[in-house]
Amino acid sequence: QMLLLPFMLLLLASPMTWGRYDDFDDGEDLAEFDDNDFAEFEDLSEDAGMEPEATASPRVAAAPASDQDDDDDEAVVEIEDAQDDFEDTETPDEDIKYDTEEFEGFEKSSPSFKDPINIITVPSHLQNSWESYYMEILMVTGLLAYIMNYIIGKNKNHRLAQAWFSSHRELLESNFALVGDDGTSKEAVSTGKLNQENEHIYNLWCSGRVCCEGMLIQLKFLKRQDLLNVLARMMRPVCDQVQIKVTLNDEDMDTFVFAVGSRKAMARLQKEMQDLSEFCSDKPKSGAKYSLPEFMAILSEMGEVTDGMMDSKMVHYLINHADKIESIHFSDQFSGPKLMQEEGQPLKLPETKKTLLFTFNVPGMGNTSPKDMDALLPLMNMVIYSIDKVKKFRLNREVSGVSSTHAIVLIGCRVFGASLYVSLGASQKADKNRARVEENFLKQTHAQRQEEAAQRREQKKLEKKQMKMKQIKVKAM
């Protein structure tokens, strides 16, 4: 009976072992099937299978010795299981076999598990995320910023213009019968508003007053609606400007050319303007005699003109608002800036018009607010005052001290043994100047005009010939 117990135990245990072996048998069977399927690859697979085994074996802590006595498949199975315990990245035996079969060449060339894994970054154009489009997002953001700036700048300029007009409206309406005209309406009725030429230029035409034909006011604001311009202005600050051009009738003004303003502006105008370069040939003079600030200069045809223009009220205006005055230009020979002609000189003198020009800088140097527009009101008063003054101002017609007829006689006879200094009246001087300019111009264009005259004569001859030919034909018929 004592022997029965162990025998019974053995009997009980054997099914389990058999079970195990059954498992193994199953595994064997499967392996055998696998072997049958992949019989031709068996040797290779086993050789390949040996590799992971060999590499895996140092990792495997303990491999049951009894299992190693079993079939290779079984042993592989065990090791695989062990590997499963130690590593997560294992596939069952069959898969490894497939993998090794599929990736035969790959395995040999691929780095062993000891080498570090290189993660290759996928090129951005193969990615499919929003982040890779950052340049486009930047571009669109830039465009949106531009549009925002356009709207803001446009509105600011509009508000500034309206502020200017509302502060000056009363003064203008009390001085001019027509305030605001765009030239399109049938009847000359005041529109009472500014013409918008641009997003940064507004103009206003006023007419219907004594002493002048009309006055064109141009509000030349900075290009706040253009972002590029805004950025450029950060480097180089510029002012908003108000330009006023008063055109006069012939009887409204005597013959003289005069300018006053900042030194830089005077130098520039003297180079650019046709009339200033011809009639005011001297360099801009300092206005210290009239206690003008140092940065202001005067360009004048004659001393009498300067004295006549710089009366106390004018000087008062100039001193008090010197920072806002860019330039003031009175001229009876105004024809605009010098024209650059490509072929020789222009054939006839440019047309001139009696004009008063004022250029004012708006205070604030670009950062203007609508309130600053009120500061320009006294300057408009100055403009009105200038119009009336120019009408009243007349150059001295008399030779100083001696009338013109007597002067000629006295020069002839040196009665007093001393040379007699005769100064011509200012008016005569002015006329002389104008005659001189015209003469110079005619001399320069002489050759050209001769050519033109010759051409015209030839053409006339041709025409006469043609007429004769026609008459002969008619007679023949």
Place this chain on the structure above:
Amino acid sequence: MFSNSMADPRRQNKILRYKPPSTDTNPTLEDPTPDYMNLLGMIFSMCGLMLKLKWCAWIAVYCSFISFANSRSSEDTKQMMSSFMLSISAVVMSYLQNPQPMSPPW
């Protein structure tokens, strides 16, 4: 007493109508920016379309915007719209042909 001392300077009979200054006499006063930007925009958009350069097309869009912002009110809106449409079409075509993002030049 002073109310009538300053006679009313207004004269209804001296009214002159406004004449817009002709640009023939003063070609220098006109701002050439909108015309240049228009031309530049067209050139860039053609480059972008022909050479399939995305950045050209984007610059063309910017040029047409700048040209619009600087334009005079008397100018034709048709011209403006045509250059704008051309630049937008250049951008769209570049992306349809090559949907990958634009690579920066650096």
